[in-house]
Amino acid sequence: MIRPRRSLLFMPGSNTRALEKARNLPADGIILDLEDSVAPDAKAMARDQIAKAIAAGGFGKREVLIRVNSLDTPWWVEDVTMAGKARPDGILVPKISTVDDLNAIANRLSDINAPTSIRVWAMIETARAVLDADKLAAASRDSETRLAGFVFGPNDISRETRIRMQPGRATMIPMITHCILATRAHGLEILDGPYSDISNIDGFATECAQGRDLGFDGKTLIHPSHIEACNAIFTPPAEEVEQARKVIAAFEKPENASRGAIQLDGRMVERLHADMARRTIAIADAIAAMGH
Numbered sequence: 001m002i003r004p005r006r007s008l009l010f011m012p013g014s015n016t017r018a019l020e021k022a023r024n025l026p027a028d029g030i031i032l033d034l035e036d037s038v039a040p041d042a043k044a045m046a047r048d049q050i051a052k053a054i055a056a057g058g059f060g061k062r063e064v065l066i067r068v069n070s071l072d073t074p075w076w077v078e079d080v081t082m083a084g085k086a087r088p089d090g091i092l093v094p095k096i097s098t099v100d101d102l103n104a105i106a107n108r109l110s111d112i113n114a115p116t117s118i119r120v121w122a123m124i125e126t127a128r129a130v131l132d133a134d135k136l137a138a139a140s141r142d143s144e145t146r147l148a149g150f151v152f153g154p155n156d157i158s159r160e161t162r163i164r165m166q167p168g169r170a171t172m173i174p175m176i177t178h179c180i181l182a183t184r185a186h187g188l189e190i191l192d193g194p195y196s197d198i199s200n201i202d203g204f205a206t207e208c209a210q211g212r213d214l215g216f217d218g219k220t221l222i223h224p225s226h227i228e229a230c231n232a233i234f235t236p237p238a239e240e241v242e243q244a245r246k247v248i249a250a251f252e253k254p255e256n257a258s259r260g261a262i263q264l265d266g267r268m269v270e271r272l273h274a275d276m277a278r279r280t281i282a283i284a285d286a287i288a289a290m291g292h
């Protein structure tokens with residue numbers, strides 16, 4: 001089943017107001033954070049608050065992820081244990097670098113008999129993770145890892161590598177493309193990292209459209225004011241959906257049953273375009289079902 005992931009909004013697990021607001025925001029998903037946005041002395045409180053928020057429900061069709069702390073911290077075991085019991089749709093694990101990291105998360109989830117419905121998302125935000133993106137994505141073939149996809153983390157990549165984050169992202173495009181190829185080679189999803197310049201709505205929209213064109217399935221966000229533009233940019237336009245329906249209808253005609261390529265409105269279309277069209281329609285239908 002295709003699930004729209006145009007917009008996934010991060011919020012600090014320690015921010016009661018944000019957790020409350022999340023129930024009514026038109027994001028496709030929310031990421032309840034225990035990592036960077038939560039101070040060390042607020043980790044326990046945030047963990048408790050997230051568990052209570054998920055138990056209270058009210059997030060509707062929004063996908064709910066918990067971002068736990070990374071494996072090199074004293075908090076991750078308690079974070080994953082809470083998440084396994086709280087039963088979000090998934091957990092997002094920062095600074096995954098090796099398949100052993102993925103296995104450590106899988107083992108903890110298995111030790112606490114966490115339901116298999118809880119999927120794992122890996123943040124790709126270390127140099128090692130980018131270099132080994134294919135190996136990490138290949139680990140999804142072992143269902144024990146529960147790996148559903150990647151989230152690109154430009155801030156940590158910049159911190160570790162000293163590669164600068166610049167408007168237009170020329171410095172980061174090679175690694176973004178490398179990560180996107182790795183996910184697609186193994187049938188995974190991948191979400192773009194957040195845009196920090198909250199008030200620069202034009203800059204945000206430009207980066208969002210670039211992320212879509214590079215092949216991301218959606219974008220992670222840090223502020224509610226980014227949700228609407230993000231949803232609009234990652235929604236297939238009506239004319240694209242209409243064209244997709246025409247392509248499918250054309251190949252369903254009896255006279256085209258044995259043809260691999262046909263002419264439609266002056267353009268060549270092949271059966272691979274019908275496959276792409278079916279995906280466009282599926283995602284458009286899934287977005288319509290979200291109701292926002």
Ligand SMILES: CC(C)(COP(=O)(O)OP(=O)(O)OC[C@H]1O[C@@H](n2cnc3c(N)ncnc32)[C@H](O)[C@@H]1OP(=O)(O)O)[C@@H](O)C(=O)NCCC(=O)NCCSC(=O)C[C@H](O)C(=O)O
Nearest residue numbers: 010011012017018021033036037153154155156193222223
């Ligand atoms: C950045 C913020 C701290 C700004 O917060 P604030 O100053 O309160 O913003 P506003 O006054 O503009 O807020 C207006 C209203 O919207 C609510 N709000 C704000 N942000 C969120 C949110 N993320 N989710 C839900 N609701 C939100 C405020 O409560 C206000 O509501 P109201 O009271 O009704 O007026 C803040 O936006 C924030 O904390 N954002 C998330 C930060 C975060 O999670 N960071 C971690 C993810 S990014 C990352 O980790 C990078 C990655 O790992 C990498 O390496 O690249």
Ligand SMILES: [Mg+2]
Nearest residue numbers: 125153155156
């Ligand atoms: Mg990060």
